[in-house]
Amino acid sequence: MALQPSRWQWHKFKDMFHYYIMVGLIPVSAIIFYTNVFIGPAQLEPIPEGYIPKHWEYHRHPITRFIARYIHTNPQQEYEKFMHFLDEEHQKMKLRALEKEILKKMAERQDYQAYYYRPMVNKYLRINKKVGDELYNRVGDDYEE
Amino acid sequence: MVQGDQPPQDDNLFRAFAHALYTTVDAPVTWFREKVVEPNQKKYPWYHRQYRRVPTIDQCYSDDPVCDFEANTQFKRDRAVDSEILSILRMRYEDCMMYESPDHLTICKPFWEKYKDAEEAWFIKYGDLGAYADARKAFMKQKHRMVWEKHTLIYELELQQEIKDHRDMKT
Numbered sequence: 001m002a003l004q005p006s007r008w009q010w011h012k013f014k015d016m017f018h019y020y021i022m023v024g025l026i027p028v029s030a031i032i033f034y035t036n037v038f039i040g041p042a043q044l045e046p047i048p049e050g051y052i053p054k055h056w057e058y059h060r061h062p063i064t065r066f067i068a069r070y071i072h073t074n075p076q077q078e079y080e081k082f083m084h085f086l087d088e089e090h091q092k093m094k095l096r097a098l099e100k101e102i103l104k105k106m107a108e109r110q111d112y113q114a115y116y117y118r119p120m121v122n123k124y125l126r127i128n129k130k131v132g133d134e135l136y137n138r139v140g141d142d143y144e145e
Numbered sequence: 146m147v148q149g150d151q152p153p154q155d156d157n158l159f160r161a162f163a164h165a166l167y168t169t170v171d172a173p174v175t176w177f178r179e180k181v182v183e184p185n186q187k188k189y190p191w192y193h194r195q196y197r198r199v200p201t202i203d204q205c206y207s208d209d210p211v212c213d214f215e216a217n218t219q220f221k222r223d224r225a226v227d228s229e230i231l232s233i234l235r236m237r238y239e240d241c242m243m244y245e246s247p248d249h250l251t252i253c254k255p256f257w258e259k260y261k262d263a264e265e266a267w268f269i270k271y272g273d274l275g276a277y278a279d280a281r282k283a284f285m286k287q288k289h290r291m292v293w294e295k296h297t298l299i300y301e302l303e304l305q306q307e308i309k310d311h312r313d314m315k316t
Contacts, residue, residue, distance in 0.1 A: 040186025044193070053192045060191050079218075086210045 035062045196222060202280040213281070220280035224271050231267050234260045 039062045047053060055076060056069035106112050155161075199219055205212035238256040242249040269290070274282050 037182050038185050038187075040182075042189050042191035045190040047192045047195065057190070058192055058194050065191075083211050083214060086214055090208075090210050 032063075202284050216280045220278075220283060224278075227267055227271065231260075231263050234263050 041060050041062065042065075044060075054069075055074040056065045059065045059068050196219070199215040200212060201219070202213065202216040205216055234256070238253055238260050241253040241256050245252045270283065270287075271278070274286065
């Protein structure tokens with residue numbers, strides 16, 4: 001073998017060129033050719049009486065229709081879901097505002113204690129007490145004043 | 146000219162040459178479309194979305210976010226439609242101007258008048274609202290405009306009354 005400069009970049013270029021054409025350009029252009037020639041775009045028509053079109057029937061090109069049908073979600077569904085979310089958050093906002101108002105009035109008038117009852121769990125208090133007793137039994141009360 | 150005859154033959158050599166050049170590219174493409182593409186295409190419909198009218202912002206309660214959201218989307222749709230209408234009127238005037246230039250100032254006047262009226266109406270409703278335009282902001286703009294109109298009218302009426310009184314006093 002003669003001593004030559006590297007032809008690595010050229011080989012890599014051919015490799016990538018063939019890769020992108022075989023896996024990218026040829027299948028994609030075959031799909032596009034098939035959809036445009038054998039299926040074709042739709043014709044615009046008025047909506048028939050009493051018929052509710054599906055959400056993909058509002059698009060013209062067959063590939064757009066395919067994407068709208070199998071990949072995207074129904075825009076009307078998303079709209080209504082968002083409105084439900086807004087309503088739920090609004091109800092939570094109203095509840096929290098009401099609670100805040102009640103607490104404010106209770107603090108202002110100081111006439112109710114029932115709302116302030118905080119239920120306690122004394123489990124950790126008992127554990128700490130037991131640890132303290134055990135320490136006292138071991139060490140005693142011998143400490144510097 | 147004889148009535149009912151064919152239209153006069155076009156024997157302009159340059160036009161024929163230009164047409165021949167165009168045809169060398171156009172004829173195969175047209176043949177392919179008419180013989181191969183169109184017979185194989187399927188016929189099926191697509192529709193335009195029909196949106197129902199929902200209550201506008203002036204019919205909503207002030208603390209109702211759902212009604213507010215729907216009124217807002219309706220406002221944005223209406224603004225898009227009105228912008229397109231304005232664009233079509235502008236294109237009509239521009240086409241007329243391109244065709245009739247340099248007489249466009251007189252011949253295209255009706256298109257210009259219609260476009261200017263539409264533009265004024267669009268600006269009254271949607272103009273100067275900023276980037277975060279809202280249905281509520283447009284409603285407030287209308288309210289401010291009505292208040293301003295009322296004040297201006299009252300002021301002008303009072304001014305005219307003063308002028309009349311002044312004149313009556315003089316005589």
